[in-house]
Amino acid sequence: xxxxxxxxxxxxxxxxxxxxxxxxxxxxxxxxxxxxxxxxxxxxxxxxxxxxxxxxxxxxxxxxxxxxxxxxxxxxxxxxxxxxxxxxxxxxxxxxxxxxxxxxxxxxxxxxxxxxxxxxxxxxxxxxxxxxxxxxxxxxxxxxxxxxxxxxxxxxxxxxxxxxxxxxxxxxxxxxxxxxxxxxxxxxxxxxxxxxxxxxxxxxxxxxxxxxxxxxxxxxxxxxxxxxxxxxxxxxxxxxxxxxxxxxxxxxxxxxxxxxxxxxxxxxxxxxxxxxxxxxxxxxxxxxxxxxxxxxxxxxxxxxxxxxxxxxxxxxxxxxxxxxxxxxxxxxxxxxxxxxxxxxxxxxxxxxxxxxxxxxxxxxxxxxxxxxxxxxxxxxxxxxxxxxxxxxxxxxxxxxxxxxxxxxxxxxxxxxxxxxxxxxxxxxxxxxxxxxxxxxxxxxxxxxxxxxxxxxxxxxxxxxxxxxxxxxxxxxxxxxxxxxxxxxxxxxxxxxxxxx
Numbered sequence: 001x002x003x004x005x006x007x008x009x010x011x012x013x014x015x016x017x018x019x020x021x022x023x024x025x026x027x028x029x030x031x032x033x034x035x036x037x038x039x040x041x042x043x044x045x046x047x048x049x050x051x052x053x054x055x056x057x058x059x060x061x062x063x064x065x066x067x068x069x070x071x072x073x074x075x076x077x078x079x080x081x082x083x084x085x086x087x088x089x090x091x092x093x094x095x096x097x098x099x100x101x102x103x104x105x106x107x108x109x110x111x112x113x114x115x116x117x118x119x120x121x122x123x124x125x126x127x128x129x130x131x132x133x134x135x136x137x138x139x140x141x142x143x144x145x146x147x148x149x150x151x152x153x154x155x156x157x158x159x160x161x162x163x164x165x166x167x168x169x170x171x172x173x174x175x176x177x178x179x180x181x182x183x184x185x186x187x188x189x190x191x192x193x194x195x196x197x198x199x200x201x202x203x204x205x206x207x208x209x210x211x212x213x214x215x216x217x218x219x220x221x222x223x224x225x226x227x228x229x230x231x232x233x234x235x236x237x238x239x240x241x242x243x244x245x246x247x248x249x250x251x252x253x254x255x256x257x258x259x260x261x262x263x264x265x266x267x268x269x270x271x272x273x274x275x276x277x278x279x280x281x282x283x284x285x286x287x288x289x290x291x292x293x294x295x296x297x298x299x300x301x302x303x304x305x306x307x308x309x310x311x312x313x314x315x316x317x318x319x320x321x322x323x324x325x326x327x328x329x330x331x332x333x334x335x336x337x338x339x340x341x342x343x344x345x346x347x348x349x350x351x352x353x354x355x356x357x358x359x360x361x362x363x364x365x366x367x368x369x370x371x372x373x374x375x376x377x378x379x380x381x382x383x384x385x386x387x388x389x390x391x392x393x394x395x396x397x398x399x400x401x402x403x404x405x406x407x408x409x410x411x412x413x414x415x416x417x418x419x420x421x422x423x424x425x426x427x428x429x430x431x432x433x434x435x436x437x438x439x440x441x442x443x444x445x446x447x448x449x450x451x452x453x454x455x456x457x458x459x460x461x462x463x464x465x466x467x468x469x470x471x472x473x474x475x476x477x478x479x480x481x482x483x484x485x486x487x488x489x490x491x492x493x494x495x496x497x498x499x500x
Contacts, residue, residue: 070404071135071153073128073219074274074368075241076248078121079204080194080220082238088223089151089238091133098123109197111168121200128239129274129372130303132404135221137276140186143233146224152235154192155219155243155276158183160211164196168205171195179208181218181240187231192222194237207242217277219243243275249368256348264358269367273408296362297385297412298392299423301373304337304380306405314465315403316382317429317436321467323394324387326434331386332427338379339422347374354418355410362389363410364396373407383412383423426479436462437474443483445475 083099083106086092099106102120103113110117135153136142146152158181171178171193181192199205210216220240227233244252249270253261272278302312312335320331340350351370355363373379387395392409399406414420430437438458440448448455455473462471 068134068136071133071221072131072274074244074272075125076244078125078200078241080199080240082195082198085238089133091131094127110200117200126372130376143185143188148224150224153221156183157215157217159215160208163209163212164205168196189232191234192237244272246270253348256346258346259349262353262356264360265352265356271366273366273369294389295386298409299412300382300409301407302380302405304378312382319398323398324391329431329433331431333429334383334424334427336381336424338381340374347371357413361411365408365410430474434469436468436471439474439476441476441483442480
């Protein structure tokens with residue numbers, strides 16, 4: 001190949017002699033790129049079979065994506081937070097804000113910063129209960145699929161090798177010298193490496209020395225640093241700590257409660273539902289046997305900050321149409337904001353009195369879990385009335401799987417003061433078979449008409465979504481009668497005042 005090249009600008013930057021042409025030919029096994037001026041013909045012949053590596057890679061990536069889930073943790077102690085490396089996570093802003101609030105210098109390790117690290121742990125611990133970091137849970141199903149750079153969550157009983165000594169030093173990079181945690185996932189060995197300078201308190205150092213003597217449970221997240229040919233997985237930890245136990249949660253409740261505990265409050269109400277070691281068995285025991293005929297009303301809780309107007313309505317009715325057979329649908333649905341007023345009472349008391357009853361309510365929420373949500377989230381609630389025990393369980397599972405803003409559920413009992421006071425009293429929707437009915441009352445209709453609202457617009461919106469065969473309005477006769485009676489009393493009182 002020959003070319004004549006001149007340095008210049010514009011169209012004259014490259015010129016070609018009359019007897020010169022560019023010619024690229026031959027057999028190319030991959031993409032071919034020529035940069036610069038091209039004079040003449042380009043002839044490329046591709047030979048060989050196309051690469052088939054991409055398809056398996058895509059399949060593996062899709063499988064890992066499906067295996068990923070929101071990582072949240074309820075810690076009894078937060079032992080390590082690597083603040084510099086936490087910046088890689090989109091959710092790190094809240095942690096950085098906690099560090100600033102505690103008076104930490106986040107560019108320096110915790111040791112030598114006085115009381116600030118302890119205050120930081122106090123502030124940051126509840127944040128991890130409502131986090132949105134998405135990670136692949138490390139388990140036997142995913143252990144042979146993880147790769148370098150992947151964000152993973154872990155929880156297991158572990159032993160500590162080379163527990164850190166004071167003064168805490170930067171890792172050497174030599175595993176036989178550096179402190180690390182070790183556990184097994186199936187036949188694979190997992191090594192959790194960490195920078196001991198970012199251990200939060202001296203208690204964390206003591207805990208790791210205890211873990212050198214006997215296995216202790218740690219939970220956390222980190223990035224996969226390497227996967228050896230022999231199958232050993234090395235993870236560089238971002239955060240880890242010890243999960244809160246049921247007994248620890250009960251003790252915290254007793255310390256903070258200011259009113260007598262409600263009837264029916266049980267140990268299971270304090271389980272750590274965020275712990276993979278506790279979640280399955282205790283929660284299932286609260287569900288009745290599948291196939292029972294009883295009907296119940298349930299309340300589904302949502303993070304209101306994560307939704308747009310009308311989104312909860314659509315999410316709930318979409319999942320209701322999935323899990324409840326058409327011929328069995330006779331359900332009421334209501335949507336509202338959920339406001340817990342904690343004036344004069346501890347938040348743990350509100351959570352306990354909202355969830356406890358004798359006999360026990362069906363629920364996925366726990367007292368410590370709801371306490372954290374009340375403190376950190378703006379909550380919304382959707383009540384669904386008339387579902388069977390089996391449908392309630394299926395609806396909870398479907399919401400948990402598909403709706404990011406969904407937080408959990410509890411059976412509704414209007415005889416409980418908090419349920420009567422906080423939950424919506426009247427339905428917004430009535431689902432009857434394949435028909436959706438938008439419920440209105442006399443007062444609401446009068447207000448809409450006075451404001452010139454387009455009464456067909458809500459119907460058209462639901463028709464376009466295609467979830468139900470027909471959509472129409474339905475008058476709430478009971479509520480309308482109450483409103484009309486109240487209006488008549490007001491008018492009568494006004495007329496009487498005019499004649500006096």
